[in-house]
Amino acid sequence: MSTTVDVLDLNGNLTNGTTDKSNFVENQSRLTTKYELNNAVQPLLTDLYQLSMAYAYWKNQKNDIAVFDLFFRRNPFQGEYTIFAGLDDCIKYIQDFKFTHSDIEYLKSTMPSYVEEEFFTYLENMNLKELKIYAHKEGSLVFPRIPIMRLEGPLPIVQLLETTLLVLINYASLVTTNASRFRLAAGDNKSLLEFGLRRAQGPDGGLSASKYCYMGGFDGTSNVLAGKLYGIPIKGTHAHSFVSSFNDLSDLKIRHIKSAISGESVDLADLAFDYLNQMEKHELYFNTNESNKGELAAFVGYAIAFPTDFLALVDTYNVLKSGIPNFCAVALALNKLGYKARGIRLDSGDLAYLSLKVREFFKKIGKIFQVDYFEHLTIVASNDINEDILHSLNMQGHSIDSFGIGTHLVTCQKQPALGCVFKLVEVNGRPCVKLSEDVQKATFPGKKNAYRLYDKEGIPLVDLLTKSDEPEPKVGEAFLCRHPFIETKRAYLSPSKVENLLVPVWIDGKIIQENVEPIQNIRDRVKFQLNHLRTDHKRMLNPTPYKITVSRTLYDFIHNLWLDYTPIANMN
Numbered sequence: 174m175s176t177t178v179d180v181l182d183l184n185g186n187l188t189n190g191t192t193d194k195s196n197f198v199e200n201q202s203r204l205t206t207k208y209e210l211n212n213a214v215q216p217l218l219t220d221l222y223q224l225s226m227a228y229a230y231w232k233n234q235k236n237d238i239a240v241f242d243l244f245f246r247r248n249p250f251q252g253e254y255t256i257f258a259g260l261d262d263c264i265k266y267i268q269d270f271k272f273t274h275s276d277i278e279y280l281k282s283t284m285p286s287y288v289e290e291e292f293f294t295y296l297e298n299m300n301l302k303e304l305k306i307y308a309h310k311e312g313s314l315v316f317p318r319i320p321i322m323r324l325e326g327p328l329p330i331v332q333l334l335e336t337t338l339l340v341l342i343n344y345a346s347l348v349t350t351n352a353s354r355f356r357l358a359a360g361d362n363k364s365l366l367e368f369g370l371r372r373a374q375g376p377d378g379g380l381s382a383s384k385y386c387y388m389g390g391f392d393g394t395s396n397v398l399a400g401k402l403y404g405i406p407i408k409g410t411h412a413h414s415f416v417s418s419f420n421d422l423s424d425l426k427i428r429h430i431k432s433a434i435s436g437e438s439v440d441l442a443d444l445a446f447d448y449l450n451q452m453e454k455h456e457l458y459f460n461t462n463e464s465n466k467g468e469l470a471a472f473v474g475y476a477i478a479f480p481t482d483f484l485a486l487v488d489t490y491n492v493l494k495s496g497i498p499n500f501c502a503v504a505l506a507l508n509k510l511g512y513k514a515r516g517i518r519l520d521s522g523d524l525a526y527l528s529l530k531v532r533e534f535f536k537k538i539g540k541i542f543q544v545d546y547f548e549h550l551t552i553v554a555s556n557d558i559n560e561d562i563l564h565s566l567n568m569q570g571h572s573i574d575s576f577g578i579g580t581h582l583v584t585c586q587k588q589p590a591l592g593c594v595f596k597l598v599e600v601n602g603r604p605c606v607k608l609s610e611d612v613q614k615a616t617f618p619g620k621k622n623a624y625r626l627y628d629k630e631g632i633p634l635v636d637l638l639t640k641s642d643e644p645e646p647k648v649g650e651a652f653l654c655r656h657p658f659i660e661t662k663r664a665y666l667s668p669s670k671v672e673n674l675l676v677p678v679w680i681d682g683k684i685i686q687e688n689v690e691p692i693q694n695i696r697d698r699v700k701f702q703l704n705h706l707r708t709d710h711k712r713m714l715n716p717t718p719y720k721i722t723v724s725r726t727l728y729d730f731i732h733n734l735w736l737d738y739t740p741i742a743n744m745n
């Protein structure tokens with residue numbers, strides 16, 4: 174059968190013509206493959222004004238060499254640090270940057286009719302061979318006003334990259350920073366699982382959240398596609414629906430399981446029920462009439478499906494009177510057959526109180542039935558957990574081993590956006606200034622280098638901006654570091670280590686491979702750098718700002734320029 178359809182080919186081109194159905198299906202599945210590479214990230218994923226400016230630059234033959242800085246002005250979450258993420262995605266975008274034929278056709282159809290044909294040829298032939306990108310290593314700590322990225326190249330081309338680079342960096346850095354704050358709050362010895370896909374801002378937001386929460390210090394995600402695409406460990410339990418789908422033990426169509434000890438087939442439901450009755454005789458404050466038999470059946474069914482990975486959600490009816498006794502009955506039955514249960518998940522109620530009560534219950538059962546590992550069974554907690562709740566649970570005392578966190582992690586409840594900006598700082602060697610009523614918003618003009626100065630313990634002391642043509646600070650030599658705005662704040666520093674922060678990642682059409690790394694390295698860097706940041710910069714309440722400074726030369730240069738560009742007002 175033949176039909177006429179519009180199909181997107183792999184380059185995003187529209188092919189309009191006659192094709193048969195099987196061909197259409199094949200194209201659809203190829204699109205799915207393309208989706209894995211995130212086909213939304215392409216040159217047209219930008220604001221119209223970038224293309225309008227590109228035309229106006231082109232029309233004015235303004236192909237000057239420009240320098241742009243990408244930076245933010247304030248740390249998110251009322252914190253004093255940010256983690257830079259998204260570089261790998263930026264480089265993929267840069268590497269693939271090419272206007273397709275269908276992009277050009279679309280632009281022709283929507284831009285004003287007097288836009289000249291040669292401009293579209295210019296766009297179609299555009300490449301990034303003259304572009305240079307310097308950036309912090311992904312996973313580094315970054316601070317306000319210190320450029321995260323510096324881009325050099327033809328003005329219209331670099332300008333065209335602004336929006337896409339910002340969208341790739343802003344959320345990635347925000348959610349990585351958020352995840353790292355949850356990690357700091359939970360402590361190193363807790364497992365943190367990201368459960369946010371269902372609450373994320375669209376499918377792409379969900380995928381990014383999973384990737385960057387892992388980078389920020391989470392241990393795994395429930396998002397299966399993120400596991401496949403990024404190699405992140407996938408983890409999970411089960412939902413309440415599985416429990417409530419069973420009414421009682423007679424619902425079980427399969428009751429038998431093979432003993433890992435004897436190999437014989439044993440009725441797990443009978444064995445669990447028997448344990449439930451035995452448990453009731455001890456002082457455990459529940460009785461079998463009150464415990465829910467549908468829940469017991471669900472746990473038996475789940476244990477039959479996952480005998481070596483049995484972890485049950487215990488709050489569908491009543492945690493201490495039903496969920497925990499039912500779980501323990503099944504876990505004891507599994508134990509008798511040579512299988513170790515994993516633990517439980519709590520998803521409502523007072524998580525601190527319940528976790529302590531559950532631990533107490535496990536300890537008692539472990540003693541009564543002489544099963545040592547029972548007291549160490551895993552307790553997972555979930556339900557609208559945020560950073561403040563993690564701190565509060567620590568203060569109260571709890572016995573939770575693992576947190577499943579979704580909504581507030583991926584939506585970044587405390588602050589929904591990071592304000593990275595992209596500002597022109599130099600054209601053909603001439604510094605460019607953007608003034609503002611608020612001096613904090615004025616840009617630092619000119620091409621600059623950025624350094625981190627360390628003390629002898631390897632702890633960062635300050636970040637320092639210099640003009641790109643002045644000598645870099647040297648180990649063991651006193652360097653005058655100035656507050657960028659306040660004249661009286663300045664100090665000499667003799668660093669034990671000097672790190673050049675803006676390393677080349679894309680030079681004249683080529684990736685500098687050693688500076689674009691796999692996710693695991695980046696995750697390790699986040700951990701290492703956070704461990705080496707002074708505690709007072711990381712504390713939750715009123716953290717101390719980390720100092721960002723400028724050299725004497727840069728200080729004089731920018732202050733003189735600001736003065737030059739600000740006319741003296743006439744008051745009468």
Ligand SMILES: Nc1ncnc2c1ncn2[C@@H]1O[C@H](COP(=O)(O)OP(=O)(O)OP(=O)(O)O)[C@@H](O)[C@H]1O
Nearest residue numbers: 520521522523524525526556557558562565566569
């Ligand atoms: N000990 C605790 N200290 C501080 N916050 C807690 C504690 N235990 C639970 N919370 C939080 O309190 C909030 C309780 O929310 P809510 O009242 O909607 O839950 P619930 O009624 O227990 O459960 P649900 O409505 O989902 O059945 C959640 O954000 C949860 O993470």
Ligand SMILES: O=P(O)(O)OC[C@H]1O[C@H](OP(=O)(O)OP(=O)(O)O)[C@H](O)[C@@H]1O
Nearest residue numbers: 368520555556557558577578579580581
């Ligand atoms: O609470 P979050 O941090 O977003 O973590 C993910 C939540 O998603 C699941 O249930 P869902 O919220 O869909 O339903 P429920 O609240 O009725 O359990 C899970 O049980 C968690 O509660």
Ligand SMILES: O=C(O)c1cccnc1
Nearest residue numbers: 368395408409410411577
């Ligand atoms: O695996 C889980 O327990 C899970 C996954 C997603 C959302 N809530 C819970």
Ligand SMILES: [Mg+2]
Nearest residue numbers: 520555556557
């Ligand atoms: Mg919920």
